[in-house]
Amino acid sequence: MNALPASVYTDFQGLAALKHQARQDQAGSLAQVARQFESLFMQMMLKQMRQANLSEGLLESSNTRFYRDMYDQQLALHLSESGGLGIGAMLQRQLGGQVDETSKPISGLDSYRDHPAAVTPSGLHGKKLKSGGAEATVASAPAPAASIDTPEAFVRNLWSSAEQAAAAVGVEPEALLAQxxxxxxxxxxxxxxxxxxxxxxxxxIKADARWQGERVFRETLEYIDGVAVKRREAFRVYDSYQQSFQDYLAFLSGSPRYAEAMQQSGDSAAYFSALQQAGYATDPHYAKKVLRVMGGEEMRQALVPIQGQDNRPI
Structure with missing residues (x-):
């Protein structure tokens, strides 16, 4: 059975036929269902665009809005049947359907419509784009950051940078990772x-007057006389995790208030206690919390893959 998809959004008979076909032949109806889904998405997009505009003036009424909505819904359906944004094709591929397409280079908006999941910004890197007489060069995108979604991934991806910073401070790498x-x-x-x-x-680390780089403002909890108070503070922004470790070292070594903590870095408990006393953190239990993480089961399990034969991290 090869029923045609609904040609208008009010064609309930066509929709009913599509539902029947889906029950009889899921693979054969997949493309049509995907196009219907894309048309719904485009309807929502058009609706949001309409709502973002100002009122059209004295001629606007409930009737004009009603027919405008009908037009948008019909437009979305026709656009999806004519190729649309490529969402239907992408959905069909993800659900295991075969999309009839020929291999061709990916570039420009037409290719994005036909191959939305395959397009990357690399085709535009270094290209000069013009808009309204202005010209700008698209910079190359940075390499994607390593995925950190588990304690094991956290330790694995940060171990090398933590090891270098820890050697300069005089603490164990897992101490900095715990912090x-x-x-x-x-x-x-x-x-x-x-x-x-x-x-x-x-x-x-907060972005104080000494910080000349990028900063971001976020709400944070600060303990004042033992009472937690929510405040909005500026924090430093780095280009990489390695830069974060490097600035941590510079932040501590460049301030006399942390000199005592640096002198006690051979003992993690004394080191974090001295940091807390020097005002690194206002949480009265900060040192204990860091040590709890350092000696916790999550840290022990995360260190297993990088342990040497002597059961010490390499």
Whole structure:
């Protein structure tokens, strides 16, 4: 049975035929269902665009809005049947269907419509784009950051940078990793910029007057006379996790207030206690929390893959 998809959004008979075909032949109806789904998506998109516009003036009424909505729904359906944005084809591929397409280079908006999942910004890197007489060069995209979604991944991806910074401070690498894990929830609660980029700020170092780089404002809890108070503070933004470790070292070594902590770095408990006393953190239990993470089961399990024959991290 090869029933045609609904040609208008009010064609309930066509929709009923499509449902019947889907029950009889799932593979054969997959493309049609995918197009219907894309048309619904485009209807929502058009509706949001309409709502973002200002009123059309005195001629606008409930009747004009009604027919405008009908037009948008019909338009969305026709666009999806004519190729649409490529969402239907992508959905069909993800559900295991075969999409009839020929291999061709990916570039420009037409290719994005036909191959939405395959397009990458690499085709535009270094290209000059013009808009309204202005010209700009698209910069190359940075390499994607390593995925940190478990304590094991957190330790594995940060171990090398932690080891270098720890050697300069005089503490064990797992001590710095425990502090970073406490500050960021094992990397799951890193501060992000307004455009969604990671700040890479593993130690939640604030952007004071000495900081000349990028900063981001976020609410944080500070303990004043033992009472937790919510405040809005500026935090430093780094280009990488390695830069975060490097700035952590510079932040401590460049301030006389942390001199005593640096002198006691051979003892992790004394080191973090001195940091707390010097005002690195206002949480009265900060040192104990870091040590708890350092000696916890999650840290022990995360260190197993990088342990040497003598049961010490390499």
């Amino acid at each position: 970073a894990a406490l500050e960021t929830g094992w990397g799951q609660h890193l501060i992000h910029t307004a455009d969604g980029r990671s700040s890479h700020n593993l130690f939640n």
